[in-house]
Amino acid sequence: MAKQGVGIVSTTHERSIEWAQQAGIVVGASLFVALCARITIPLPFTPVPLTAQNLGVILVGMLLGSRRGFAALALYLAEGAAGLPVFSPSSLGLSGIAQILGPTGGYLMAYPLVAALAGFIFERGAKSFARAAIAGLLAEILLFATGLTWLYGLTHSLAKAAYLGLYWFVFAEIIKVMAAAAVAAHFRRTREIHP
Numbered sequence: 001m002a003k004q005g006v007g008i009v010s011t012t013h014e015r016s017i018e019w020a021q022q023a024g025i026v027v028g029a030s031l032f033v034a035l036c037a038r039i040t041i042p043l044p045f046t047p048v049p050l051t052a053q054n055l056g057v058i059l060v061g062m063l064l065g066s067r068r069g070f071a072a073l074a075l076y077l078a079e080g081a082a083g084l085p086v087f088s089p090s091s092l093g094l095s096g097i098a099q100i101l102g103p104t105g106g107y108l109m110a111y112p113l114v115a116a117l118a119g120f121i122f123e124r125g126a127k128s129f130a131r132a133a134i135a136g137l138l139a140e141i142l143l144f145a146t147g148l149t150w151l152y153g154l155t156h157s158l159a160k161a162a163y164l165g166l167y168w169f170v171f172a173e174i175i176k177v178m179a180a181a182a183v184a185a186h187f188r189r190t191r192e193i194h195p
Contacts, residue, residue, distance in 0.1 A: 033111075034086035042089070045168075048169070058118045058139050060115050061117070062119060067119075069118065074112045080099065081097050106146045114143045131185075133177060148166060149161075
């Protein structure tokens, strides 16, 4: 009976350690995206900046998988909503909830779903560069569909929404998808070789 009690305590302790490790990974991933948000180039003709934030979101989704990726980006939004300086600096001086409801809100609110989609696609099948690139591309399509829909709601013009939130970013987003795919595929290959 005493041995069974020790086994239960040991199992509970192991679960607590595993939970703490997973929580640490999720928190670390949210902070990684916040760091990527600091790499930004404001564009004078649009309130949407050119930033490495999207690269971080897609990479987190592919590396952590759909559930942990979603959790990390939901935490990221909560951090930003609480006023922590985790978002890219706003050209309009917005922060916190105001920034989530501002011109870049559609992109920000999509982040948990974008990470989940990238993770969902990449965690199924061979962990190749091609699969990672497809995961990143589909995640970007979801991101821009949401961001442009939000901008359309603010401007009531599809042409204006595309001008503010799409045309200037296409080339950079292709580079980000390819970079995220290369890192994710390399990381997965390395883990398979050295588990």
